[in-house]
Amino acid sequence: MEGRARGSLPFVGMIMVVLAQAGNMVVMKMAMSDGINKYTMVFYCNALSSLVLLPCPLIISRRSGSCPPLTFAVLCKIFLLALLGFAAQMCGYVGIDYSSPVLGTAMMNLIPAFTFILAIILRMEKVNWKSWSTQAKLVGTITSILGAFVVTLYRGPPVLRSPRPPSVQPHRRLPFLLLQQSNWILGGFLLAAQAFLLASSYILQAFILKEYPAVLNLMFYVMFFLTILSGLLSFITARELQSWILKVNVGLIAILYSGVVAVAFGSTLGTWCVKRAGPVYVSMFKPLGIVFAVGLGFLFLGEMLHLGSLIGALVIVMGFHTAVWAKSKEEEKAIEGSGVGGSFASSSHDTPLLQNQASSV
Structure with a gap:
């Protein structure tokens, strides 16, 4: 029973991660529609996340005594992970600025x-x-x-109208009408590139966690490098x-949400799930996310709920x-074949890289 409960933790964790990421796309779209600069917003979000995670390498690991040594080779891999991120x-x-949160979450598939x-x-x-399981x-x-x-290509007739007025211009929030426009196509290519980079980062995380299994420390160093890179840009x-x-407006709310909830909490929890369950499980x-994005867009962006979305x-x-x-x-x-209990891991049990780590977070 205890093993089953431990095995369900990555499932619950990934539901929270996907919800946080979908919410981040919505608040960022609201902020960019309100006129905030996307580049400075990224810098502020990363800097705030670094501050939130700063106590991890200074307090948590030293107190627990479980912090592995940070070698130069591992640090270089962490920098590469930050570069991908x-x-x-x-x-x-x-x-997302060129398209919409719905297309953003759709491309995440x-x-x-x-x-x-x-x-x-x-x-x-x-x-x-x-x-049959692979199939x-x-x-x-x-x-x-x-x-x-x-969801992306077929809108269908409206089923339910949002109680909120639209927060973005109609030509920026109707994917079906923008399929032939250059901005929409460029946004789709950029979001597809983001999907490939995120998939690559999940794979690299699995390699790094094999050598450096301290998740909170890893995320702090990643956010530290991200802050430097985004600051330069x-x-x-x-x-x-x-x-x-x-200013005290939707832009500040978006930075606080993205920096604390989506990045510091969501990314760290997602990295822990990669450690416990493997990159393939996390990517599934x-x-x-698109289900959450459609619902959040309906509630907060004033988007109508259409039959295609349902x-x-x-x-x-x-x-x-x-x-x-x-x-x-x-x-x-x-688990039955090995005769031991444990949590969800990758299906590659012959590969030590994705086996469950016994070390603590």
């Missing part, structure tokens, strides 16, 4: 495919194409991606003093449930 951040913010392909290439994921994972992932395309692109002045939750959300949930169910069956079978 910074590139993903910029692609995501600019892509490419992450499971990218992660799965990279994991197979690097032999981090064991694949048995004749196994179920593939069917579930493909179904979720198809559901995301339904902001000073180059935003030279007007007005771009750096914060991304299709669920149908696509239902398809996504079905695919997501199928993939996670197949993954859980793989783990139960592996």
